[in-house]
Amino acid sequence: MSKVKYYYDPESLSYRKIERKKRRTFKFALVFLLAAALFGFGFVFIASQYIESPKEKALIRELQNLELQYDLLNKKMSEAEAVLANIADRDNNIYRVYFEANPIPEAQRRAGFGGINRYKDFEGYDNSKLIAESNKRLDILQKQIVVQSKSLDEIAVLAEEKEKLLAAIPAIQPVSNEDLTRMASGYGMRSDPFTKARKMHWGMDFTAPRGTPVYASGDGKVVRADSRATGYGKHIRIDHGFGYVSLYAHLYKYNVRKNQKVKRGDLIGFVGSTGRSQAPHLHYEIFKDKKRINPINFYYGSLTAEEFAKLLEHASLENQSLD
Template identity: 55%
Template sequence: MAKVKYYYDEETLSYRKITVNKSDYYRRILFSFLGVLLIAFFGFIGFSQIITSPSERAQKRELENLKFNYKLLAKRLEESAVILDEIQERDNNIYRSYFEANPIPEEQRKAGFGGVNRYKNLEGFDNSEMIKKLTKEVDILSKQLVVQSKSLDEIVSLAKKKEDMLASIPALLPVKKGDFYVASGYKMRMHPILKINKFHKGMDFTAPKGTPVYASGNGVVNLAQRSSTFGKVIFVDHGYGYRTIYAHLSKMVVRRGAQVKRGDLIGYVGNTGLSVAPHLHYEVHKNGIALNPINFYYGDLSLDEFAALQKDAEESQSYD
């Protein structure tokens, strides 16, 4: 049986019985219940924090560390992409331009990955979007690096060819300075023996018999023989469309098929064939067309020497 509670009424100076409404009664019960639930909830949260295992705490720290490193890696990828863009710009506009190679189209450099979803296996995780984005950036950068690497390989190959070409162009005098004086240049003139006007396709270097004659560029001897017109003559194929002719020699020191370097001794000045005095008849051909040899002595002559040689070539008479 519930206890009966009283209170003292000062107006009547007597004790009166305390009566409780049912609504108040149920309200008190409800508030008490809610209070117990709140205490239990906050107590559980605090308790769960207390009872978290060391391995769980370590995993949480590792996850936070991974997120931080992913952000750092993403930033470094952006910086690498900027550097690669600069290299690609120089590659197209400087390196490939210098070696006369076509630039690599932008769509080829920046091409993405089509087809199936390459990153489906990365879906379904808490940080899937971050991981997919970073993985895609790595793939794109890797592809661009492959394209750039192949381009640089091509540039190296072109540079080697350019070096070979520069060494092969007949850029030296076939007779050393001081060993000759010019008799005739590249022009129409009266042939000293045939007595007809004929175009002189080369230059005549008059010099004593036995004066050394040198290859004016790297190449291969494709002819070394005696002819009725040129006498003892050597033809050197330099590649890249260039060929030189050394005629009226007294002696040849190379044979057909020999590899020669620029400046190698190949023979000696003579007076063989249709020639009226010891000299070297020298020609330069490009793709089968005879060119003025005086334009190829840039490896030997200063500007003043070139001007003097050009004047002599225009005024002198040929010996063949």
């Protein structure tokens, strides 16, 4: 209950009760409410600027954690980029060089990220640059991984083909050194044993006793094992693939048949003197793309350096061949 107030009236020499007018009361109340509202709004504004609510604190902590996770992600991407760059360098400068394949240009490894702005949706936020840059690096990294993966698939195919090639090349001497009497004649111009005229000798003659084992000089498939070629007598031809064919002539007998697959070092026949031959020996030839080439260049798989030097010395002598 509000207090009653009085004032002294000098005319009546008495105290009179103060009557408060309703209009004045309403104005006073309005001023009070307005002042209270302004104060309240001011307090809320100041509180919102300097005092954090529990929800705001939680959101701030979440944002700080996201920034930390993006920083960690960028560090991991930096490590992954370094590893991938090392793999790409080895891919271009070791693997592809070894397998005679063209290197992958850097433009191809990073292709597909020019032109339109792929990261427009990330703009307009406090950490837009961080988010956009992280997503861009991740996209480039994924692209490079795909390119590198395809490259390694190609290298795997090339390696398999290289392995087949290395196994197919006729790389060993067809007659063991322990069984040789001598290396009778090499590739080149030689004296014919029957006509005594100089003519081209297209292979190498290995003198050995009749029945000496003859070995396949590389992996391949027997395409001939017959005596229907003039002068060769009983002979074998092995197709090694990649344009290589080896021929073994003047055999005593066969140990393989036509269309049989053989491995390097397999026993395929025995030394003889069939066909146009003067004495037991193996006449050995190599074809590359249907052209005869010097077999002396293909013995790296079975001879030491000293043995090869000795063989090269004998093969270079312009003596008489045995066929």
